[in-house]
Amino acid sequence: MTDTALATTPHRRTKSLVLTTTITAGAVLMALPFYWLIIATTYPSSEIFSTPPNFLPGDHFIQNFVGVLTDTLFGRAMLNSLFVSLTYTVLGLIVCTAAGYAFAKFTFPGNSLLFGVVLVTLALPSQVTLVPLFQLMVSIGWLDTYQALILPNLALPFGIFLIKQTMTAVPDELIQAARIDGAGEFRIFMGIVVPTVRPAIAALAIFLFLAQWNDFVYPLVVLRTPEAYTAPVALATLQGIGTTDYGQLLMGTFLSMLPVLILFLFLQRQFVAGILAGAVKQ
Structure with missing residues (x-):
């Protein structure tokens, strides 16, 4: 050597x-804040902020778990969030994938202009459309309904952009060959294009689910009855004006994190592959 x-x-x-x-x-x-959150759910509210802080599990986990589900409507709110988020994710994937395919593989008048509009809307903060969207929901009678949470944002600009850019890498010759063989557009879309961009679709599914699951301001404005609250809105109601049961509040926070963690662990490989799709030019 x-x-x-x-x-x-x-x-x-x-x-x-x-x-x-x-x-x-x-x-x-x-990982330390998440570990402390889990440990804090095992203590009563009076012992959570003790000095020095507790880093070993306590014996109050069951009481906090039962309390947050029985003393409040948080269990119902979790089911509401799951229904709304899953429905929004499925419908959003259909809309964004179909729109991305149209922008990437079809030539029609106004293609570039419409896609430019999609890109411009990426720069608009959601607060800009909050008041007009609320007025629209009131005028059509959708206030305090789940369709008011699901339908307005199905055509997510980021989702359309992500799928369009990914589908651009799908060879046009492959699609043309399928058309020559007599395959219809729906069969080409479902049998060739969608499997090819599956990692990007999985990444988009995580983005859509997170966007709906974590949304707080818009559901707070639209929803009126506690029975219709989603998890973020229900978490806000756990914080009282005078006193707050932080054991139940942190337990609710922990429970609201679980679906997101499970989804990411299940789709983490597809998520990374979808983010990297198109990063290396062939």
């Missing part, structure tokens, strides 16, 4: 050790 190789090996080991230590420290710092 040459002197250069001998000098390089300790340098690589040191660099690897520093990198591993840095990543481990960062992972611990990121």
